[in-house]
Amino acid sequence: MTHHSDQEILYRFRQPDTKEAAFTALVEKYQQRIYWHARRMVVSHEDANDVVQNIFIRVWNGLEKFREDSQLYTWMYRIATNECLSFLDQQKRKPKAHSIEQEEGLAERVKGDDHFDAQKLEWKLQIAIQQLPEKQRLVFTLRYYDEMPYEQMSKVLGTSEGALKASYHHAAKKIEDYLLNH
Amino acid sequence: MNEKESIQNELKEIAPGLKSGITTPYQVPTNYFENLSANVLQQIHRQSVKNPASLFNLKKNSWLTVAAAASVCGILFASLYFFTARQQNESAADTTKWVKKEITNFSEESLSEFVQSHAPIQTTTPSVAAVDNKEIAQLVKDIPTEELSTFLNEIPTNTP
Structure with missing residues (x-):
């Protein structure tokens, strides 16, 4: 799949007759990165899907006013991060039975995944990540998985x-x- | 050195027991990414049907509407007030001007004659004219008749 440049997407998004096609191109270009960023934060696919839909709706609503003094990619990651954090915040406020009380709650969600295998290193790594405080979790996943420069x-x-x-x-x-200890 | 190598070297230094490049183990439903953009657009269309954009959102801008209406009313009333006041001042000024102009047509003699013939009207104060007869009777009832006759003989007789 060929990806358009950000400038081209922005230009086409601002023309009424190519707006939707440009938005489709934008979603296709960034969907994997945005989805995995959200999925690593909220763990379940259903929650990640809700968060991703909200992220792209926000992008649709804000893209016309987007000033090109920052990169589109950076701007979208900022929206995605805020959306993930507000989702987790809402979960904490829900009644105990449905909420993610603490970081251990997210680790439990990892263990509840249909494909979970306690012996595999990648699953152990996920449990370890979910036990980190929120900000450290964000920083670690952005650096380790997304290879984002500081x-x-x-x-x-x-x-x-x-x-x-x-x-x-x-x-x-x-x-x-x-x-080392598990 | 590219960013990937730089991250790997950094990790080797701070946490040698943590390998780099471990993948995320989660699964994604089949064709999820193929349909994502269409699903998002569908959501956007659904939302725009629910909340159609209006030219002027009254609810959102209600304070603005009230403030604008109040300002317009204020400006209208202030304009009306100042316009009326100005007209009254102009009319009073016109009257004074007319009197001054007309008075020059009369000689000094005829004017003093007019003033003298109307003097009693000017000396009679409305408060005296308005005094009730019963009140006067009450005030003078304790004064002896002789004193009253003497007083009446002393005052001029040309008062109305």
């Missing part, structure tokens, strides 16, 4: 590069400890 991450999360490095180091150490 400079870009700083724009997405609105945190200094120094603080992000420290956060990533703490997270990586905790995960290493977990993997």
Whole structure:
């Protein structure tokens, strides 16, 4: 599948007759990255799907006003991150039976996945990640899986590069400890 | 060194027991990504049918509407007030101007004659004219008749 450049997508989105085609091109270009970013944060596919739909609806509503002083990719990741965090926040406020009370709750969700295999390293890594505090989880997944440079991450999360490095180091150490002991 | 290598080296330094490149184990339903853009567009269309964009959202801008209406009313009333006041001032000024102009047509003698013939009207104060006869009778009942006759003889007789 050939992907259009961001500038081309933006230009076509601003023309009424090519708006939907441009939006389709945008979703197809970024859907995998946005989906996996959300899925690693909220764990279940159903929740990730809801979050992803909301993210792209927000993108549709805001794209016309998008000022090109930041990268489209960075802007979309910022929307995606905010949407994931507000979803998790809403879950915490729900009655106990349906909520994700703490990070252990998300780890339990990982264990509840149909394909879960406690012996496999990738599942152990997921459980370790879900036990991290929210901010460290975000920083770790953006760096480890999305291979995002600190400079870009700083724009997405609105945190200094120094603080992000420290956060990533703490997270990586905790995960290493977990993997060595389980 | 590219970003990938830089991340791998960083990880080796801080957590050598954590390998890089471990994949995410979650599964995604078949054709999920093929249909995602169409599903999102469907949602967008559904929302735009539910909440059609209006030219002027009264509910959203109600405070703005009230403020605008109040301003227009204020401007109208202020304009009306100042216009009326100005007209009254102009009319009073016109009257004074007319009197000043007309008075120059009369000689000084005829004017003093007019003033003298109308003097009693000017000296009679409305408060005196309005005094009730019963009240006067009450006030003078304790005064001896002789004193009253003397007083009446002393005052001029040309008052109405």
